[in-house]
Amino acid sequence: MACVKADAYGHGAIPCAKTLSPWVDAFAVAHVEEAENLREAGIEQPILVLEGPFDVADAQKIEELALWTAVHSEHQLPWLVEHLTPATSNVWLKLDTGMHRLGIGAEALPVVWSQLTEAGFQDTVLMTHLAFAEQGDSALTQYQKSQWRAALEALPSPTASALNSAAIVGELPMSGDWVRPGYMLYGGQSCTHPVTDLRPVMTLSSEIMAIRHIPQGDSVGYGGRWIAPRPSHIATVPVGYGDGYPRHATNGAPVWVDGYECPLVGRVSMDMVTVDITDHPNATIGSAVELWGEHISIDRLAQAADTIGYTLMTQISSRPARRWIDH
Ligand SMILES: Cc1ncc(COP(=O)(O)O)c(C=O)c1O
Incomplete structure (x- = not known):
């Protein structure tokens, strides 16, 4: 059933x-x-x-x-x-x-x-x-x-x-x-011992919309929560808690950028998140971003946001465009 x-x-x-x-x-x-x-x-x-x-x-x-x-x-x-x-x-x-x-x-x-x-x-x-x-x-x-x-x-x-x-x-x-x-x-893993052949059904994806180059010591986002420990390249991605991305995701929450895992930095806004792409120099405007899916497990992201994957799945808002793909 x-x-x-x-x-x-x-x-x-x-x-x-x-x-x-x-x-x-x-x-x-x-x-x-x-x-x-x-x-x-x-x-x-x-x-x-x-x-x-x-x-x-x-x-x-x-x-x-x-x-x-x-x-x-x-x-x-x-x-x-x-x-x-x-x-x-x-x-x-x-x-x-x-x-x-x-x-x-x-x-x-x-x-x-x-x-x-x-x-x-x-x-x-x-x-x-x-x-x-x-x-x-x-x-x-x-x-x-x-x-x-x-x-x-x-x-x-x-x-x-x-x-x-x-x-x-x-x-x-x-x-x-x-x-x-x-x-x-x-594809959610609700157990402490993961089952490897469960595949995620939902992917939340986007792309880089802007890149900022900031000096060491400058902060990023609301409340200045993250302070750059070195000169940094910051990618802005148009997905936020208004789409269902968890507002409580911490600095370092994983984001997949064009084949590389990069850390989320700064507070999640309603419409955007910011990601440190300093170690990924090839990332550019338009580069593909996966917030969760095949590469970033929803359960891992949920952990970084002090919640469970169930809430992320069920709280996707009506804003993101949806595509259903048959495999
Ligand atoms: C009565 C009942 N049965 C089955 C399920 C399915 O649980 P799960 O999503 O953890 O498999 C639920 C979910 O809350 C439930 O309330």
């Missing part, structure tokens, strides 16, 4: 779903509106709404668009019972195994399971989500695993789903029939 929520992590839900369609059995989104957009674009495969209905109107849409739905709380049950046709519905019951964000508690599981069965919902899928899958041996993950195991044993062998990207990559031994990768589909 491919997670294409949040506009396919900023990549464009419709083109991504169309591309992924031959390879996956189903899609996952967070909200009904996201599923509706995919249906309108002609996506016919099952689409799971991970947060389930927020109200009666959502439940009606789930029925009308033949969506699959999660149920994370007892308050959603009456909406399903009243507005969904059990025989043609596919319900995923979310169990809170320890993340304490969404899901019913283990103590309520048998009752809610019976309520669904009695209402005619068959083949309910049991799902959970891990809070710290990046650390398979953490106490929290171990606890969630034990809760999960107990829940599966308490029910008559339900279809089950627990694993996100980090859990898949880390090969967490948690039984389940469906996996729900998101970040890894887009």
Whole structure:
């Protein structure tokens, strides 16, 4: 099941779903509106709404668009019972195994399971989500695993789903029939041990628009944050936080300039960044710049900006021109 929520992590839900369609059995989104957009674009495969209905109107849409739905709380049950046709519905019951964000508690599981069965919902899928899958041996993950195991044993062998990207990559031994990768589909490395054959899907690229030659001791950018330790060549690139480049990227964050890695220097502006190209004398106006992509991993840049690659992907603004390239 491919997670294409949040506009396919900023990549464009419709083109991504169309591309992924031959390879996956189903899609996952967070909200009904996201599923509706995919249906309108002609996506016919099952689409799971991970947060389930927020109200009666959502439940009606789930029925009308033949969506699959999660149920994370007892308050959603009456909406399903009243507005969904059990025989043609596919319900995923979310169990809170320890993340304490969404899901019913283990103590309520048998009752809610019976309520669904009695209402005619068959083949309910049991799902959970891990809070710290990046650390398979953490106490929290171990606890969630034990809760999960107990829940599966308490029910008559339900279809089950627990694993996100980090859990898949880390090969967490948690039984389940469906996996729900998101970040890894887009080439993101959510684990401490990188998987080498994941390739980045998104490239943020630009070109040098201006070059300044500055003496040693002069500063660059807002607040004069970076001071040239030697006479320096500074390239200005027309990408800034208004495009989704992280404003908190530090001096030294990697930028790929025409085949060389160069350090970002000075504060990120709304529309521009500045890069030290002193050691790259061939760089000139118009030279190609990659902010992230094949050469500059989004996870590495995220680290240099004290964030995670997920936020960089999803926060690309509407300003950069987008091109979707089939490989
Ligand atoms: C319930 C659920 N399943 C799967 C995923 C996919 O996670 P990831 O992108 O880390 O693979 C998410 C993402 O937040 C989620 O909330």
